[in-house]
Structure formats: structure tokens, C-alpha cells
Amino acid sequence: MNRVCNPISADLEYGTQQKRFRLRNLKEHIAEGLLLLCAFLAVLSLLIIATYIFYSGVPIFGKVGFKEIVFGMTWKPLEDMFGIFPMIAASLLATIGAVAFGATVGLMTAVFLAELAPLWLSKVIRPAIELLAGIPSVVYGFFGLIVIVPLIDKYFGGGGNSLLAAIIILGVMILPTIVSISETSLRSVPIEYKEGSLALGASQLQTIFKVSIPAARSGIAAGIILGMGRAIGETMAVILVIGNTPQLPGSLLDRARTLTSNIAIEMSYAQGLHQEALFATGVVLFVFIMILNIVLTTIFRKAGEEK
Amino acid sequence: MNNTHIKIATKDLNLFYGDNHAVKNINIRIEEKNVTALIGPSGCGKSTFLKTLNRMNDLIPYVRITGDVYFEDLDVYKDYDIVELRKRIGMVFQKPNPFPMSIYDNVAYGPRIHGIKAKETLDEIVKNSLEKAALWEEVKDRLKQNALGLSGGQQQRLCIARVLAVEPEVILMDEPTSALDPLATLKIEDLVHELRNNYTIIIVTHNMQQAARISDQTAFFLHGEIVEYGATEKIFRVPEDKRTEDYITGRFG
Ligand SMILES: Nc1ncnc2c1ncn2[C@@H]1O[C@H](COP(=O)(O)OP(=O)(O)O)[C@@H](O)[C@H]1O
Ligand SMILES: [Mg+2]
Numbered sequence: 001m002n003r004v005c006n007p008i009s010a011d012l013e014y015g016t017q018q019k020r021f022r023l024r025n026l027k028e029h030i031a032e033g034l035l036l037l038c039a040f041l042a043v044l045s046l047l048i049i050a051t052y053i054f055y056s057g058v059p060i061f062g063k064v065g066f067k068e069i070v071f072g073m074t075w076k077p078l079e080d081m082f083g084i085f086p087m088i089a090a091s092l093l094a095t096i097g098a099v100a101f102g103a104t105v106g107l108m109t110a111v112f113l114a115e116l117a118p119l120w121l122s123k124v125i126r127p128a129i130e131l132l133a134g135i136p137s138v139v140y141g142f143f144g145l146i147v148i149v150p151l152i153d154k155y156f157g158g159g160g161n162s163l164l165a166a167i168i169i170l171g172v173m174i175l176p177t178i179v180s181i182s183e184t185s186l187r188s189v190p191i192e193y194k195e196g197s198l199a200l201g202a203s204q205l206q207t208i209f210k211v212s213i214p215a216a217r218s219g220i221a222a223g224i225i226l227g228m229g230r231a232i233g234e235t236m237a238v239i240l241v242i243g244n245t246p247q248l249p250g251s252l253l254d255r256a257r258t259l260t261s262n263i264a265i266e267m268s269y270a271q272g273l274h275q276e277a278l279f280a281t282g283v284v285l286f287v288f289i290m291i292l293n294i295v296l297t298t299i300f301r302k303a304g305e306e307k
Numbered sequence: 308m309n310n311t312h313i314k315i316a317t318k319d320l321n322l323f324y325g326d327n328h329a330v331k332n333i334n335i336r337i338e339e340k341n342v343t344a345l346i347g348p349s350g351c352g353k354s355t356f357l358k359t360l361n362r363m364n365d366l367i368p369y370v371r372i373t374g375d376v377y378f379e380d381l382d383v384y385k386d387y388d389i390v391e392l393r394k395r396i397g398m399v400f401q402k403p404n405p406f407p408m409s410i411y412d413n414v415a416y417g418p419r420i421h422g423i424k425a426k427e428t429l430d431e432i433v434k435n436s437l438e439k440a441a442l443w444e445e446v447k448d449r450l451k452q453n454a455l456g457l458s459g460g461q462q463q464r465l466c467i468a469r470v471l472a473v474e475p476e477v478i479l480m481d482e483p484t485s486a487l488d489p490l491a492t493l494k495i496e497d498l499v500h501e502l503r504n505n506y507t508i509i510i511v512t513h514n515m516q517q518a519a520r521i522s523d524q525t526a527f528f529l530h531g532e533i534v535e536y537g538a539t540e541k542i543f544r545v546p547e548d549k550r551t552e553d554y555i556t557g558r559f560g
Contacts, residue, residue, distance in 0.1 A: 190404070192400065192402060192404035193404060193406055193407070195363065195366075195400065195404065196400065196404045196405075196406065196466070196469075197406070197416070197420075198363070198366070198393070199361060199363060199393055199397065199398040199400075199470075200393065200394075200397070200416065200417040200420060200469065200470070200473055201389075201390045201391070201392075201393040201394040201417065201420060201421065201473065202390075202416075202417075202420045203390065206420055210416070210419075210420070211406055214407070214408065215406070215407050
């Protein structure tokens with residue numbers, strides 16, 4: 001600063017400025033500290049939850065035996081039998097079924113919205129799908145109980161409370177995730193790819209299925225895995241429609257019980273070893289979801305590298 | 308010029324983007340197995356005109372076209388199935404646009420779309436096409452690798468190979484070298500020179516030297532019209548129209 005000015009007032013100015021700086025620094029430090037604290041809160045919660053679940057759920061593996069729990073076929077807590085294999089199977093089957101259903105319908109919906117739908121129609125469909133994401137899961141369950149379950153009973157018999165009912169409800173629940181992520185990634189496929197394909201004489205559908213979808217595959221996969229995460233963790237809607245019998249389902253029409261519903265149904269009254277067994281169920285669920293998340297982030301990273 | 312076969316002709320062709328009259332009253336006769344260059348300042352309708360020939364403008368809803376385009380004496384907009392038309396009139400774009408898949412799959416894409424499934428046939432087509440596009444030697448050991456890993460010049464030759472694989476009669480090229488370095492440009496020019504023996508090539512370029520080097524006929528576009536069309540030598544040596552002369556000597560554009 002080449003300002004010519006009164007040295008005394010300059011000195012004063014310098015002093016107040018210093019003070020202001022210090023004050024500002026202090027404010028910034030506090031703000032930064034608060035932000036850090038918030039960020040840390042998330043990590044802390046994760047740590048506490050993980051520690052607590054493992055602390056409460058792991059010991060029983062030593063007492064009853066890992067194999068007896070994870071591969072045990074019988075869940076009779078009053079007789080100290082804590083086999084959760086039927087529930088692992090039910091969780092997996094419900095998730096796989098929901099994803100098979102939700103991903104197919106979701107991808108086709110995304111294709112329609114991104115490539116084919118006239119503007120006015122996509123303006124109707126897209127908000128409808130977004131609304132679907134905002135419906136509380138208990139409402140889904142209720143809807144399933146009142147509509148889907150009776151329909152299944154009517155056409156296939158067996159009461160209607162079944163793995164199939166859970167698959168249908170979960171499939172619809174994960175639609176919004178799959179549709180919106182797939183649509184976004186389809187829309188980001190460069191127009192040049194499509195032009196190149198059309199100019200070779202490919203039809204619009206050929207272009208979509210042979211160029212656009214493969215080009216958007218990592219985004220689509222991410223959407224599907226996110227949907228999978230939602231399906232495996234969903235509890236309330238499932239409890240209402242799946243029948244909750246803790247036995248290995250032999251068909252889609254059988255009643256079953258998932259890991260999440262097992263915990264939710266029995267936790268309120270369980271004690272002692274029984275309670276520990278429910279925490280062990282949580283541990284298994286936790287591990288499943290961790291694996292899913294690792295797969296998810298790997299795919300996201302791969303998708304990032306491709307670009 | 309009377310004995311030569313006319314491959315593509317237009318009659319009073321006009322194109323409107325909404326209110327924008329982008330192509331005006333084009334009457335042109337393009338000879339078979341010749342290279343026809345379209346030159347002119349940017350925004351004068353060269354790309355738009357080129358796209359009327361293989362109906363790529365059909366993708367844009369607000370486009371209106373009047374007049375006729377004839378390909379082998381049949382009306383492009385009335386007598387052809389669009390798949391058939393685009394199979395016979397291939398297109399290479401300004402920006403190399405290989406699909407994000409392997410080199411092999413890129414070239415095999417067209418034939419597969421058109422129903423060829425046998426592995427040996429596809430292998431044969433891929434090899435032939437890459438050879439014709441002067442790319443085979445460079446990629447024969449990495450056909451399974453992603454095409455996006457190739458250099459820009461290689462990608463553009465791959466796009467040419469991809470077009471050749473469906474055995475077109477006409478190849479439309481829209482400034483195929485504008486995104487490439489001089490060496491890669493030269494390779495494409497050599498390739499065009501080679502291909503003119505078997506294909507009818509229409510190439511848009513704003514590089515005058517390029518037009519002079521590789522074309523037999525040149526059409527000069529200005530504001531959507533063709534100002535002058537004739538043998539390249541004549542256009543560049545003794546242009547009839549003052550505006551053509553100005554453009555060629557670099558006085559505008
Ligand atoms: N997709 C489009 N929609 C609307 N106007 C367009 C479109 N493409 C080109 N145009 C207009 O048409 C005119 C000719 O453009 P173009 O054919 O791309 O010229 P050139 O290839 O000679 O540079 C320009 O005025 C341009 O703005
Ligand atoms: Mg152009």
C-alpha cells in the first residue's frame with residue numbers, strides 16, 4: 001500500500017484492523033469447529049451403532065455357536081433354538097425378487113421417460129414416481145395388506161400373506177430410486193452415440209438397447225444397488241404382508257420372515273439370550289448391508305474412472 | 308460430365324428450422340464415385356444440407372423440408388425405408404463418436420443391427436472394414452479393447468470403418484478432420500482419396516486446401532444457397548462468382 005497518510009492514524013487503523021482480524025479468525029475457528037463436530041457426529045453415530053450391535057450380538061455366537069445360528073433352521077427362542085437361516089434366505093429372496101421386478105419395470109420406465117415419452121406425458125409420470133418415494137412404508141404395507149394380499153389369495157390361494165406379496169410391495173418401493181438414477185444416466189449418454197447408431201440404420205429401439213443402455217450401465221447398476229439396499233433394510237411394509245412365519249419358504253406363496261421383521265416383531269419383549277439372538281440377527285443384517293455398500297462404492301468409483 | 312452416373316440429386320430443396328430458412332433452393336447433381344466438397348463459412352447450411360441426404364434431420368421435430376432429394380432416381384423422403392436409406396448412405400461426424408465398447412464391437416455394430424450373426428462373417432467384415440479404413444495394422448492386436456482408448460485420428464478412422472462395414476454406396480462426411488491434428492488429418496485425406504474409387508463421397512470442410520486437395524467437385528455455400536458448383540479445379544482457379552473468389556482468397560469467412 002503506497003498510501004501517504006498520517007502515521008498516527010495509520011497506526012490506529014492498523015491496530016483496529018488487527019483486532020478485527022483476530023475476531024474474524026476466532027469466528028472462523030468456531031464455525032469450522034462446529035462443522036467438524038457435525039461431521040464427526042455422523043462418524044460417531046456409525047461407530048456407536050456398530051459397536052453396540054456387535055457388542056450385544058456377537059457373544060451369542062460363542063455361546064450357541066456360529067453354525068447353529070447362521071445355518072440353523074429352527075427359530076424357537078423359548079427352547080433356546082436360534083437358527084436364523086430361514087430369515088437370511090427370506091431376506092435374500094425378497095430382495096432379489098424385488099430387485100428383479102423393480103429393476104425391470106424401473107429400467108423400462110426410465111427408458112421411456114428419457115428417450116420416448118412426449119414432454120406432457122413425462123410431466124405426469126415423473127412427479128407420480130417421485131411421490132411414490134415419499135409414501136411412508138407403513139402405508140405401502142397397509143396397501144399390500146388390503147389389496148395385494150387378497151388378490152394373491154384369490155388367484156393363487158394360500159391366504160395371500162407371502163414372500164410374493166413382499167416382493168411386489170418392495171419392488172414398487174424401490175422403483176423411484178431405480179427410475180430416477182437410471183433416467184439421469186440415460187440422459188447423460190452423449191447424443192453423438194445415438195446419432196452414430198441411427199446413421200448406421202439402427203432403429204430407435206435398437207439404439208436404446210444396444211448403445212444407450214450399455215453406455216449408461218454403471219449408473220443403472222448404481223440405481224439398482226441402491227434399490228437393493230432399500231429393499232433389504234425395509235421392515236414395516238414387509239411385516240404387514242409377508243406372514244412372518246420363521247420357516248424356510250418353499251415357494252413364493254409361502255409365508256416367511258425376514259431378518260428385519262424378526263428384530264422388529266420380537267424386540268419389544270425379548271430378554272436374555274433371546275434378545276442377544278435378535279442382536280445377532282442385526283449383526284448379520286449389518287454385514288449384508290456393509291457388503292452391499294462396498295460393492296456400491298466400487299461401482300461408483302469405476303463409473304467415475306470411465307469418464 | 309454427361310456420361311457419368313448421377314448418384315444424388317436435389318430439386319428445389321429447402322429446409323426450415325422453425326422460421327430459420329437454413330437451406331435455400333438447392334439444385335445439385337452429385338456424381339457417382341467422386342469426391343464432392345461442400346465449402347463455405349460456418350452457419351451457411353452445409354451440415355444441414357448434408358443431413359437432408361440421409362434424413363438425419365428427421366430427428367428434429369421443428370424441421371420442415373420442401374423440394375425433393377433423389378438417390379438413384381428414387382425419392383429419399385418417399386420411396387425409401389429409412390433403415391435401407393441410411394445403410395446405403397453412411398455418415399461420418401465432425402467429432403469422432405465411436406461407441407463406448409470394444410473396437411471389434413464398434414465395427415460389427417452395423418452388420419449385427421442388419422442381421423448378421425455368424426462369427427466368421429463378422430470377423431471377416433471387421434477385418435476388411437478396418438483394412439479399408441487403414442486402421443487394421445494399428446489395432447489388430449487389440450480388437451477387444453475399448454475404442455475410447457484410441458487417439459482422435461484413430462477414432463475417426465474407426466468411425467469410417469464402422470460405416471464401411473455396412474457396405475454403403477455413399478459416405479457423407481461432416482468436417483471429419485476438424486477435431487484432428489495435421490498428421491491425423493493427412494491420414495484421413497489419404498483415406499478419402501483411396502475410397503473415392505469405390506464410394507461416392509460428399510465431404511463438408513472449411514479447410515480450403517483440403518477441398519482443393521481431395522475433391523473432384525466443389526460446391527460453395529453462402530447463407531443457405533449454393534453460389535457456385537463445378538469442377539474443383541475450375542472453382543479454385545477461375546471462379547465465376549465474385550463471392551466465391553472472395554471466399555477462396557480468404558477475403559471473408
Ligand atoms: N438443430 C438445429 N436447430 C435449429 N437451427 C439449427 C440447427 N442446426 C443448425 N441450425 C441453424 O441452421 C443454420 C445452418 O447451420 P449449419 O447447417 O450447421 O451450418 P454449417 O454446417 O455450414 O456451419 C444456422 O443458422 C444454424 O444456426
Ligand atoms: Mg457444420
